[in-house]
Amino acid sequence: xxxxxxxxxxxxxxxxxxxxxDCSTVIxxxxxxxxxxxxxxxxxxxxxxxxxxxxxxxxxxxxVLRFQEKGGKSREIPVRHDLEGFIRAYMQxxxxxxxxxxxxxxxxxxxxxxxMQRQTGGEVNQKDFGHLDxxxxxWESGMEG
Numbered sequence: 037x038x039x040x041x042x043x044x045x046x047x048x049x050x051x052x053x054x055x056x057x058d059c060s061t062v063i064x065x066x067x068x069x070x071x072x073x074x075x076x077x078x079x080x081x082x083x084x085x086x087x088x089x090x091x092x093x094x095x096x097x098x099x100v101l102r103f104q105e106k107g108g109k110s111r112e113i114p115v116r117h118d119l120e121g122f123i124r125a126y127m128q129x130x131x132x133x134x135x136x137x138x139x140x141x142x143x144x145x146x147x148x149x150x151x152m153q154r155q156t157g158g159e160v161n162q163k164d165f166g167h168l169d170x171x172x173x174x175w176e177s178g179m180e181g
Contacts (some may be wrong), residue, residue, distance in 0.1 A: 049075075053071055054068045054071050054072050054122075057071065059125075062126070062129045062130050065122070065125050065126040065129050065130070066126050066130065066142060066143070068122050068126070069119075069122045069123045069125075069126045069142075070084060070142055072118070072119050072122050073087075073101070073119060073123070076115075076116055076119050077101065077103070077113045079103050079105070079113070080105065080106065082106070083103040083104060083105050083106075084103075084142070085142065086103075086104050087101065087103070087140070087141040087142060088137060088138055088139060088140060088141055089127075089132065089133075089135055089136070089137045089138070089139050089140075089141050090102075090137030090138060091103070091104075091141065092115075092123055092127075092141060095112070098114055098115065099114075099115040099120045099123075100112040100113060100114055100115055101113050101115055123141075127141075130143065
């Protein structure tokens with residue numbers, strides 16, 4: 037991580053990385069949803085970590101993510117169909133779709149993940165994105181030399 041920012045990646049680099057995630061587990065489905073959310077929305081890791089179930093919503097014509105940004109600002113970003121599918125697959129596999137809307141969207145699981153630093157239960161926080169520094173295998177996989 038450079039300071040508090042994740043390295044910038046292109047949508048194509050994100051696609052390559054998300055295909056390297058093991059999506060046979062809930063942790064892998066979560067990691068893919070987070071990686072693609074970071075890439076497609078260009079939101080800060082802290083804003084993604086703060087997402088609640090109610091922040092993923094249908095606005096009448098499409099799904100949007102409502103982010104709480106730094107300084108108390110909020111913004112809604114339309115969700116691409118592939119990202120919608122990734123988020124829904126994670127929510128279904130994690131069994132969280134029917135939970136109260138104020139519950140965290142992304143949770144730290146009980147299994148080791150190359151994406152998250154800790155494996156205790158609870159909600160994800162920005163520090164859990166520590167493995168996304170520029171030297172991380174998650175970012176380096178698929179990058180051209």
